[in-house]
Amino acid sequence: MTDRTFYLTTPIYYVNARPHLGHAYTSIMADAMCRYRRAAGDRVYFLTGTDEHGDRIAQEAAKAGVNPKAYADEISAAFRETWLQLGLSNDDFIRTTEPRHQKIVREILQKLYDAGEIYFGEYGGWYCYGCERFYTEKEIVEGKCPDHQTALTFIKEKNYFFKMSKYQDWLIKHLEDHPGFIQPERYRNEVLGFLREPLHDLSISRPKSRLEWGIPLPFDDQYVTYVWFDALINYYSAVTEPDEPKTRGLWEHVQHLIGKDILKPHGVYWPTMLKAAGLPLYKRLHVHGYWTIDGQKMSKSLGNVVEPVPMQEKYGEAFRYFLLREPVFGLDSDFSEAALVRRFNADLANDLGNLVSRVTTMIVTFAGGQVPKPNEEFGDEERALETRSLRVLREVDKAMEEFAFQRALSEVWLFLGVVNRYVDLSQPWALAKRSESRRRLDTVLYTLGESLRFVGILLEAFLPDTAHKIRTAIGQTAEPRLTDARWGGLKPGTSVQKISALFPRIEVSVSDEVKLSESVKAELSSPKIPIDDFMKVELRVAEVLAAERVPKSKKLLKLTVKVGDETRTVVAGIAEQYEPEPLVGRKVVIVANLQPATLMGVESNGMVLAASHVGTVALLTLGKDVPPGSKVT
Ligand code: MSP
Numbered sequence: 001m002t003d004r005t006f007y008l009t010t011p012i013y014y015v016n017a018r019p020h021l022g023h024a025y026t027s028i029m030a031d032a033m034c035r036y037r038r039a040a041g042d043r044v045y046f047l048t049g050t051d052e053h054g055d056r057i058a059q060e061a062a063k064a065g066v067n068p069k070a071y072a073d074e075i076s077a078a079f080r081e082t083w084l085q086l087g088l089s090n091d092d093f094i095r096t097t098e099p100r101h102q103k104i105v106r107e108i109l110q111k112l113y114d115a116g117e118i119y120f121g122e123y124g125g126w127y128c129y130g131c132e133r134f135y136t137e138k139e140i141v142e143g144k145c146p147d148h149q150t151a152l153t154f155i156k157e158k159n160y161f162f163k164m165s166k167y168q169d170w171l172i173k174h175l176e177d178h179p180g181f182i183q184p185e186r187y188r189n190e191v192l193g194f195l196r197e198p199l200h201d202l203s204i205s206r207p208k209s210r211l212e213w214g215i216p217l218p219f220d221d222q223y224v225t226y227v228w229f230d231a232l233i234n235y236y237s238a239v240t241e242p243d244e245p246k247t248r249g250l251w252e253h254v255q256h257l258i259g260k261d262i263l264k265p266h267g268v269y270w271p272t273m274l275k276a277a278g279l280p281l282y283k284r285l286h287v288h289g290y291w292t293i294d295g296q297k298m299s300k301s302l303g304n305v306v307e308p309v310p311m312q313e314k315y316g317e318a319f320r321y322f323l324l325r326e327p328v329f330g331l332d333s334d335f336s337e338a339a340l341v342r343r344f345n346a347d348l349a350n351d352l353g354n355l356v357s358r359v360t361t362m363i364v365t366f367a368g369g370q371v372p373k374p375n376e377e378f379g380d381e382e383r384a385l386e387t388r389s390l391r392v393l394r395e396v397d398k399a400m401e402e403f404a405f406q407r408a409l410s411e412v413w414l415f416l417g418v419v420n421r422y423v424d425l426s427q428p429w430a431l432a433k434r435s436e437s438r439r440r441l442d443t444v445l446y447t448l449g450e451s452l453r454f455v456g457i458l459l460e461a462f463l464p465d466t467a468h469k470i471r472t473a474i475g476q477t478a479e480p481r482l483t484d485a486r487w488g489g490l491k492p493g494t495s496v497q498k499i500s501a502l503f504p505r506i507e508v509s510v511s512d513e514v515k516l517s518e519s520v521k522a523e524l525s526s527p528k529i530p531i532d533d534f535m536k537v538e539l540r541v542a543e544v545l546a547a548e549r550v551p552k553s554k555k556l557l558k559l560t561v562k563v564g565d566e567t568r569t570v571v572a573g574i575a576e577q578y579e580p581e582p583l584v585g586r587k588v589v590i591v592a593n594l595q596p597a598t599l600m601g602v603e604s605n606g607m608v609l610a611a612s613h614v615g616t617v618a619l620l621t622l623g624k625d626v627p628p629g630s631k632v633t
Contacts, residue, residue: 005253006037006044009235011262012051012094015075016060017300019082021335022259022291024308025323029288029405030257031088032324036400036461038089039482045250047238048083049094050076054227055129055206058213068213072097085309086320087464091246094238096215096230104237105230106218108277109204113219117163117276123203124156130301132227133265138197147261148301160205160223167272168199174271180284182267183402184330187260187287191267202269204229232270236279255284257403260330261297263287286403289332291323298335306335314515317463318344318503324405324462338523341506341516348503351416352455352466356502358423359448360473363496366432371449371475372442373492381422382447386487388418389454393485396458405462412458419451449474450490457485466502473499538593539609539632541622542570547580553600559583559608563592564629571604577617589620589632 010030013023027048034046052072061071076095083090094101112118125134130148134155145152172195175181175188182188205223206214214224235254239247258266266285274281290297293304311319322340325347327333363371378386392415399408428448431441456471460480471480475494478484508516508524516524542561550556550571557575561568570590590606597604609620 004042005250006034006042007239007250007254008034008037008044008046009254009256010048011256011258012049012096012231012234013079014054014056015050015052015072015079016057017305018075019079019308020298020300020305021308021311021323022298022305023079024082024086025291026257026259026288027083027088027090028086028320028323029403031086031090032320032405032461033257033400033403034089035464039457039460039480040397041481041483045092045239045247046088046090047092047094047235048079048088048090049092049234049238050079050096051227051231051234052076052095052097053214053224053230054132055211055213056132058211059129061213069097082309086312089464092238094234096234100241101234101237102215104240105215105225105233108233108236108273109225109229110218112162112273112276115276118160118204119163119201120158121161121201122156122158123161124154126152127155128152131261134203136197136200147297148299150301157207157210159203159207160217160220161201162204162229162273162276164202164269164272165199167275168195170275171195171199171268171271174281182263182285182287184287186330187263187267187285190263194264194268199268202226202229228265228269229273232265232273235282252280252283254282255286256282257286257288260287260289287330288403289327289330291327291335292332293335295334311340315340315344316503317465318348321348321409321463325409326406328406329403336523337517337520341520341524344503345505347413349505351413351420353502353504355416355420355423356452356470356473357498357500359445359452360496360498361500362428362432363445363449364498366428366441367445369496371490371492371494371496372445374443374446375439378443378447381426382443385418385422385447385451388415389451389485389487392458393482400461409462412455412462416455419448419455422451423448446490446492449494449496450487453490454485454487456480457482469499469502473497536593537591539589540564540592541587541626541628541630541632542590542592542606542608543628544583544586544588547583549575549580550600550602556600556602557583558602559588561588561590561606562628563590563606566629568605569603570606570608571599571602572608572610574608574610574617574619578619586619587622587625587628589622 008030010026030046034044038044057072058068061068064071080093126140127134128145128148130145130150135145135152139146140152144150172192175192182191204226205217206226208222208224211224215230217223217225235256236251239250241247256266271281292298296302296304298305318340322343325343363369392411395411396408399411426444428441428444431437431444452470452474453476456467456474456476457480459467467480474496508521540563542563544559545562545567546560548558550558555573555575557572557580559570559572561570589609592606594606611618
């Protein structure tokens with residue numbers, strides 16, 4: 001990474017609804033990215049906030065019987081509180097009702113007006129109050145808003161317009177010259193797609209007679225500023241205080257993270273506004289997909305929201321981990337609590353939690369709680385870990401450059417896999433039994449301690465609390481810095497403390513700790529697989545040509561079977577229930593595309609299907625005669 005200043009924003013969230021998992025997703029990603037860049041040694045500034053003007057909020061406030069400001073105060077506080085509870089590290093929280101913001105919006109409007117970039121005119125079109133924007137005929141789906149699936153309203157009125165159309169060619173060229181300006185690529189293409197249609201001027205005001213809840217135009221007090229024109233400017237107004245050293249020089253480095261629902265305002269309106277105002281453009285726009293529930297976007301209007309704070313209370317940092325680990329950046333992902341529990345158990349309880357507990361316990365038990373000095377020359381296994389650590393650093397860095405959190409975490413988990421295998425192979429508990437292997441034991445324990453130190457730094461971005469616990473257990477008190485994630489940095493003699501239950505496994509049968517609903521339990525007990533997974537299994541009819549017992553085995557029979565034109569050997573665990581001879585000539589069903597496995601010295605090429613019930617085993621047979629090799633579906 002070359003650029004050492006990093007200013008990242010999330011969208012400012014509308015205060016018409018309380019924070020849900022979708023908002024938390026964006027904010028958590030931004031937090032992970034900022035923590036990562038801080039650990040990389042960059043100057044980082046992380047901004048989030050709330051978008052408080054506009055029709056939608058005025059309408060919700062009216063419904064609740066309060067004035068818009070009181071309504072906005074309450075929900076804005078709920079966002080702030082949620083981010084605090086999720087442990088987010090934002091440097092600022094901006095509200096569009098704050099004077100510092102309103103002042104800048106008015107200044108920019110005046111500047112554009114004076115420069116002839118804004119004119120007075122009339123426009124009629126289909127408007128979505130949910131999105132606070134007009135939709136073109138092409139964008140409308142079955143007469144409805146494509147995002148909210150609600151009816152649109154035809155609005156015709158006199159308003160002020162920003163001459164956006166004149167920037168169409170400039171913006172196309174900018175996108176063509178700067179391939180990374182909007183990423184992932186598909187969203188850059190989507191914006192280029194919008195720009196193939198004629199770009200209209202943008203109506204940037206609303207008559208006060210219709211809407212009072214907004215920033216008055218500086219040049220006509222009968223109008224207020226259109227909410228998008230007001231909202232986008234927050235990114236700039238938050239960092240323009242001239243006497244504030246914390247924010248000085250940040251603007252040129254700004255990058256935005258948004259969901260795909262607000263691509264057009266960020267990919268089209270915003271760069272043209274900045275260009276017209278003579279301000280530097282943002283450096284990059286990062287666009288993520290939706291969380292869906294059973295394939296539907298999560299949103300208040302669809303009534304399927306998941307609240308982040310209860311999730312965090314129930315699952316701790318595993319909630320954050322799941323949001324970062326599951327989706328491919330830019331694509332949609334379906335949320336399910338059962339999938340979260342599965343990840344909790346497999347990745348966090350097993351791969352990470354067990355490792356941390358095993359290693360710290362072994363250093364405490366076998367080395368008196370102090371990192372031993374490695375005595376031997378490091379062998380191939382130790383060098384492999386070191387090489388691996390370099391690869392993880394490189395790959396995580398590449399992934400983070402693209403906001404590919406899922407890839408970054410897969411890399412870290414590959415590394416954990418290698419460390420777990422290292423424990424199994426080097427067997428420190430066996431080394432501890434013999435005094436002659438003491439030297440080897442010290443080397444192994446040192447290497448394992450070093451692996452934890454490394455992971456404790458690397459996980460800071462993704463699991464900050466857990467990473468902190470790991471670093472503390474392994475005696476690391478310094479701020480996590482990626483430059484310290486260099487192999488061999490652990491000092492012999494460092495005190496180590498045991499941590500045994502970072503992520504206690506969630507057992508479905510005895511889930512008193514975490515209250516799982518009956519539906520989540522049911523899903524966990526019989527996980528559903530997609531049809532594609534099932535289609536990978538090739539089931540075929542096979543005719544038994546010969547059968548014999550596998551020597552020295554009570555359970556196994558060796559069957560020679562014919563599958564189509566081919567003859568192969570399959571070992572089946574049915575010897576306690578079936579004599580070999582009567583099987584000859586029978587037709588059974590086998591899994592034909594299993595990788596070969598050797599059982600008691602016999603190579604088996606497939607598996608015979610049989611049902612079992614309390615000690616009874618029943619071979620699957622056919623209701624009608626079909627030739628061997630026939631497919632079973
Ligand atoms: N106020 C505007 C943004 C103005 S930015 C200058 C707005 N607010 S919003 O409250 O509707 O938040 C939209 C953002 O919340 C999305 O862009 C995305 O970051 C996040 N998400 C809301 N629902 C989401 C999902 N179901 N899934 C993923 N992210 C979601 O638009």
